[in-house]
Amino acid sequence: xxxxxxxxxxxxxxxxxxxxxxxxxxxxxxxxxxxxxxxxxxxxxxxxxxxxxxxxxxxxxxxxxxxxxxxxxxxxxxxxxxxxxxxxxxxxxxxxxxxxxxxxxxxxxxxxxxxxxxxxxxxxxxxxxxxxxxxxxxxxxxxxxxxxxxxxxxxxxxxxxxxxxxxxxxxxxxxxxxxxxxxxxxxxxxxxxxxxxxxxxxxxxxxxxxxxxxxxxxxxxxxxxxxxxxxxxxxxxxxxxxxx
Amino acid sequence: xxxxxxxxxxxxxxxxxxxxxxxxxxxxxxxxxxxxxxxxxxxxxxxxxxxxxxxxxxxxxxxxxxxxxxxxxxxxxxxxxxxxxxxxxxxxxxxxxxxxxxxxxxxxxxxxxxxxxxxxxxxxxxxxxxxxxxxxxxxxxxxxxxxxxxxxxxxxxxxxxxxxxxxxxxxxxxxxxxxxxxxxxxxxxxxxxxxxxxxxxxxxxxxxxxxxxxxxxxxxxxxxxxxxxxxxxxxxxxxxxxxx
Amino acid sequence: xxxxxxxxxxxxxxxxxxxxxxxxxxxxxxxxxxxxxxxxxxxxxxxxxxxxxxxxxxxxxxxxxxxxxxxxxxxxxxxxxxxxxxxxxxxxxxxxxxxxxxxxxxxxxxxxxxxxxxxxxxxxxxxxxxxxxxxxxxxxxxxxxxxxxxxxxxxxxxxxxxxxxxxxxxxxxxxxxxxxxxxxxxxxxxxxxxxxxxxxxxxxxxxxxxxxxxxxxxxxxxxxxxxxxxxxxxxxxxxxxxxx
Numbered sequence: 001x002x003x004x005x006x007x008x009x010x011x012x013x014x015x016x017x018x019x020x021x022x023x024x025x026x027x028x029x030x031x032x033x034x035x036x037x038x039x040x041x042x043x044x045x046x047x048x049x050x051x052x053x054x055x056x057x058x059x060x061x062x063x064x065x066x067x068x069x070x071x072x073x074x075x076x077x078x079x080x081x082x083x084x085x086x087x088x089x090x091x092x093x094x095x096x097x098x099x100x101x102x103x104x105x106x107x108x109x110x111x112x113x114x115x116x117x118x119x120x121x122x123x124x125x126x127x128x129x130x131x132x133x134x135x136x137x138x139x140x141x142x143x144x145x146x147x148x149x150x151x152x153x154x155x156x157x158x159x160x161x162x163x164x165x166x167x168x169x170x171x172x173x174x175x176x177x178x179x180x181x182x183x184x185x186x187x188x189x190x191x192x193x194x195x196x197x198x199x200x201x202x203x204x205x206x207x208x209x210x211x212x213x214x215x216x217x218x219x220x221x222x223x224x225x226x227x228x229x230x231x232x233x234x235x236x237x238x239x240x241x242x243x244x
Numbered sequence: 245x246x247x248x249x250x251x252x253x254x255x256x257x258x259x260x261x262x263x264x265x266x267x268x269x270x271x272x273x274x275x276x277x278x279x280x281x282x283x284x285x286x287x288x289x290x291x292x293x294x295x296x297x298x299x300x301x302x303x304x305x306x307x308x309x310x311x312x313x314x315x316x317x318x319x320x321x322x323x324x325x326x327x328x329x330x331x332x333x334x335x336x337x338x339x340x341x342x343x344x345x346x347x348x349x350x351x352x353x354x355x356x357x358x359x360x361x362x363x364x365x366x367x368x369x370x371x372x373x374x375x376x377x378x379x380x381x382x383x384x385x386x387x388x389x390x391x392x393x394x395x396x397x398x399x400x401x402x403x404x405x406x407x408x409x410x411x412x413x414x415x416x417x418x419x420x421x422x423x424x425x426x427x428x429x430x431x432x433x434x435x436x437x438x439x440x441x442x443x444x445x446x447x448x449x450x451x452x453x454x455x456x457x458x459x460x461x462x463x464x465x466x467x468x469x470x471x472x473x474x475x476x477x478x479x480x481x482x483x484x485x486x487x488x
Numbered sequence: 489x490x491x492x493x494x495x496x497x498x499x500x501x502x503x504x505x506x507x508x509x510x511x512x513x514x515x516x517x518x519x520x521x522x523x524x525x526x527x528x529x530x531x532x533x534x535x536x537x538x539x540x541x542x543x544x545x546x547x548x549x550x551x552x553x554x555x556x557x558x559x560x561x562x563x564x565x566x567x568x569x570x571x572x573x574x575x576x577x578x579x580x581x582x583x584x585x586x587x588x589x590x591x592x593x594x595x596x597x598x599x600x601x602x603x604x605x606x607x608x609x610x611x612x613x614x615x616x617x618x619x620x621x622x623x624x625x626x627x628x629x630x631x632x633x634x635x636x637x638x639x640x641x642x643x644x645x646x647x648x649x650x651x652x653x654x655x656x657x658x659x660x661x662x663x664x665x666x667x668x669x670x671x672x673x674x675x676x677x678x679x680x681x682x683x684x685x686x687x688x689x690x691x692x693x694x695x696x697x698x699x700x701x702x703x704x705x706x707x708x709x710x711x712x713x714x715x716x717x718x719x720x721x722x723x724x725x726x727x728x729x730x731x732x
């Protein structure tokens with residue numbers, strides 16, 4: 001199916017073993033539906049990989065601002081890309097954590113971070129593009145993180161928290177490693193967008209008619225949409241202001 | 245029994261199934277003792293909950309000083325309240341960590357932190373009260389953390405360390421998240437008070453006649469007493485001074 | 489055998505139960521070889537312990553610079569000594585983490601850190617010696633960390649990463665706890681030396697003729713040699729330079 005084992009989106013791997021697919025006689029609608037699903041899975045894997053690459057690059061760009069050496073680029077970039085998912089797995093008791101089981105994500109993020117060392121000047125020029133790709137990564141991770149917690153049978157509030165954590169804690173770890181004030185607490189709506197996507201995905205689970213794919217797309221769209229609005233119109237939550 | 249499942253104080257849940265309690269004929273002393281125990285359990289749950297709320301508020305107050313948005317308040321407040329216990333559970337191999345199993349503590353700390361966003365000005369006025377409530381929380385967590393490690397069969401030195409960790413690492417994580425110099429290493433006796441309470445609780449375990457309740461009260465009192473003395477007379481451990 | 493249970497070097501504990509050793513008739517070469525092995529094991533335990541002590545002292549010295557109290561010395565020193573291995577065990581799913589199972593390392597690092605509180609002035613005079621001992625500790629931890637991951641059946645890229653993590657993340661945690669810019673990303677070749685040692689150890693595993701001991705020595709030597717060269721000639725990786 002072209003899906004990597006242990007992927008955050010691993011639910012989709014079950015499709016190939018579904019009874020209606022094993023039966024070659026179903027054509028027309030079924031076949032068309034399968035093709036659509038397959039396209040979706042490829043899109044999911046692509047988005048997942050894209051999210052990891054983009055997160056690794058944003059980590060490496062902060063390393064560039066701090067004038068680190070290549071090792072620093074790899075550590076900060078990789079920690080940004082896999083940090084949120086690692087903390088999620090530790091807290092949920094998944095052992096070992098996901099990138100020990102499937103190293104694809106680990107290797108991709110190391111390469112992306114290292115590549116940024118040589119390409120940082122060009123990469124920083126496409127900052128605006130990165131901002132949008134980062135929004136895609138956040139939305140993918142929000143849904144994937146919530147889903148992983150739900151698959152393990154966690155309570156709703158924990159599922160949503162895991163979605164938010166997977167989407168935003170990589171950036172938090174990046175900022176702590178680099179000694180920066182965590183952006184998470186200051187920049188325009190970010191964790192809130194992840195929260196909305198994760199929450200919607202969870203609520204949609206109460207509708208039996210909805211396919212897992214459509215549910216994931218809707219959750220992703222909500223998270224991405226809110227974040228997109230925040231980027232476009234520079235919306236942010238009200239910050240606490242001390243009266244002096 | 246009014247005790248939440250998976251509470252840090254879960255040993256008390258066994259009381260209801262103790263043989264002398266199942267037998268309704270025991271009145272007088274036994275009944276009175278049971279009532280005392282029940283009061284104690286309620287007190288323990290109350291203190292436990294109080295500890296979580298106070299820790300969440302102290303985290304949110306640091307978020308207020310850093311002028312964060314509501315999401316920042318929730319993240320920092322919740323991390324302060326459950327961070328120490330989370331690290332303890334990870335290290336001891338408890339999976340999943342306690343707040344994934346029982347979400348009460350998680351929800352309470354999120355609400356307390358969010359509430360502080362609107363009430364921070366009023367809350368900061370009762371700083372002196374918070375300081376004392378924080379001492380209560382620290383003492384509760386020191387005993388509860390040590391006890392959890394002991395229940396899992398950890399070695400004495402590990403038990404004491406887990407008590408200190410549960411009591412003080414939430415504040416450490418709070419300071420790291422907010423980019424502040426960790427107070428743990430500078431302010432008046434804090435981790436040391438937790439250490440004394442945890443150590444006393446462990447030593448008292450060698451006295452078979454002592455009930456678990458009295459043992460917990462004595463450990464709590466030692467930790468709280470030392471911390472109270474430190475607050476009242478501003479006692480601190482000698483700090484290392486460099487000769488220039 | 490003088491080997492502590494659960495040691496990072498625990499593979500060597502199997503030697504005593506090897507058939508040729510149980511049979512007292514083998515003298516000459518076998519006996520001589522055994523003596524050599526025993527010397528090696530003692531050396532390994534010694535190096536392991538030395539690594540822990542040195543890491544604890546470097547942590548305590550940063551605590552001294554920050555004028556912390558004794559509790560700060562113990563927390564920072566111990567976190568430096570056992571932090572890398574703790575993160576490794578968490579990620580690999582080893583539960584509980586190594587120092588909960590065997591408290592020797594924990595107690596040694598606490599004592600070393602506390603001792604530094606009183607001896608910091610003398611200790612800082614031997615800074616040059618510490619730099620070299622730290623290189624020994626790094627090289628030991630690089631090989632031991634890689635080996636532990638390999639024993640658990642982890643993939644090569646994960647094994648190498650675990651070696652680097654065990655060797656260098658203690659120092660990273662130390663710097664974060666103390667609010668310093670992580671040295672890992674700035675100082676002369678350090679994580680890279682661990683990477684080379686870990687990688688060589690892994691590659692040498694493809695040669696069946698090589699004894700585990702010789703393999704460990706070669707991996708250690710590679711890591712130590714690269715680090716020694718970096719100290720002697722102040723070699724560092726090129727850092728990223730922003731064009732303004």
